[in-house]
Amino acid sequence: MPDDFERMWSDLAPIGRSAQSGGYFRQPFTAPENELRAWFLEQCAARSLRVESDAFGNLVGWWDVGAGPAVLTGSHLDSVLDGGAYDGPLGVVSSLAAVDVLRSRGVVPARPIGVSVFVEEEGSRFGLACLGSRLATGTTSWEAARELRDRDGVAFGDVVEGGSSSLLASVGTYVELHVEQGRNLVDRGAAVGVASEIWPHGRYRFDFGGVADHAGTTRMEDRADPMLTYAFTALGANKQARLAGQRATFGRVEVTPNGTNAVPSHVTAWLDARCATESSLSSLVDGITTQATDRASRDGTSLEVTAESVSPAVVFDPVLAARVAADHEDGDWPIIPTQAGHDAGILSAAGVPSAMLFVRNPTGVSHSPAEHAELPDCLVGVSALADTLERLAQ
Known part of the structure; x- marks a missing residue:
């Protein structure tokens, strides 16, 4: 039975x-x-x-x-x-x-x-x-x-x-x-x-590059810290999605070298974005990327964005x-x-x-x-x- x-x-x-x-x-x-x-x-x-x-x-x-x-x-x-x-x-x-x-x-x-x-x-x-x-x-x-x-x-x-x-x-x-x-x-x-x-929705990998350094001896103004660029990007994505009535989430992050007393050399973060229309999705991701790129130039870091999957x-x-x-x-x-x-x-x-x-x-x-x-x-x-x-x- x-x-x-x-x-x-x-x-x-x-x-x-x-x-x-x-x-x-x-x-x-x-x-x-x-x-x-x-x-x-x-x-x-x-x-x-x-x-x-x-x-x-x-x-x-x-x-x-x-x-x-x-x-x-x-x-x-x-x-x-x-x-x-x-x-x-x-x-x-x-x-x-x-x-x-x-x-x-x-x-x-x-x-x-x-x-x-x-x-x-x-x-x-x-x-x-x-x-x-x-x-x-x-x-x-x-x-x-x-x-x-x-x-x-x-x-x-x-x-x-x-x-x-x-x-x-x-x-x-x-x-x-x-x-x-x-x-x-x-x-x-x-x-x-x-x-x-x-x-429509997609997953996008954001690779932020910087320079590893000592957390104690490196002056704040001398750093190229990709964690700061990532943090600004996550906050900016949240604001843009809220204002547009859409969805943007950074839910996964990997940090290198991932040490408490070290400025990281690399941060990889994954964005999950979802919107009511495909044009809205494209606009949201483009806006987040533009804001992140501008921030990276000011932080002395680099950014590469890869669309890992996009579903219409x-x-x-x-x-x-x-x-x-x-x-x-x-x-x-x-x-x-x-x-x-x-x-x-x-x-x-x-x-x-x-x-x-x-x-x-x-x-x-x-x-x-x-x-x-x-x-x-x-x-x-x-x-x-x-x-x-x-x-x-x-």
């Missing part, structure tokens, strides 16, 4: 959880994520789902019924560093539970249904978000991906076989359920919502979104935008009609141990996903 939603969630709760922070460390191809993948395989076996994998580690458990283009659902199991419990796993658990709901209703879909697990969605290990779905859709090449390295210098090509993927060849539609990463549904008083679009806006098929949102017991579900990237955005951009369901997050906090969803809302999400799969698979 397959485990129900509450049992599955209870089984996942301790895996990869930090005793200190309560957050999760489920980076791709590490012991916690491998344990989660083993759990997924067990759950598929309990439901007699045929599991298919590709050369990059992506998985799909197929309910082999009907014929024609398949309906795919699912999400991911990896996390950001010290992340929350719900981002990713909620979609996987809900997808398995939705299959159970359909079977309990006696539904026999006319099209195959698959439950997916995409690898390295967060980009927390190899630096490129949605890496698994990018490779599965062919929007990122294996030649480029194999050279990506984690913080310890391990190449992506050293941990996966690599090659090509036909995992999505039969997929006609993709539906991803996800915890909302914001407060839109809280403010609306709705347990579930449907995505209209994903904001994704507008989900409005007809599909309306179909997913319409005619439910409590009326239509709200259709809302999201500022977070998702595998659904990658599949949609690659030409696979895609939709997203969001489950209310009472804290509005994500990528943090405070990320949350109440059990009753999660169960509403399962029912909503089951309703959606039933509609799309007929």
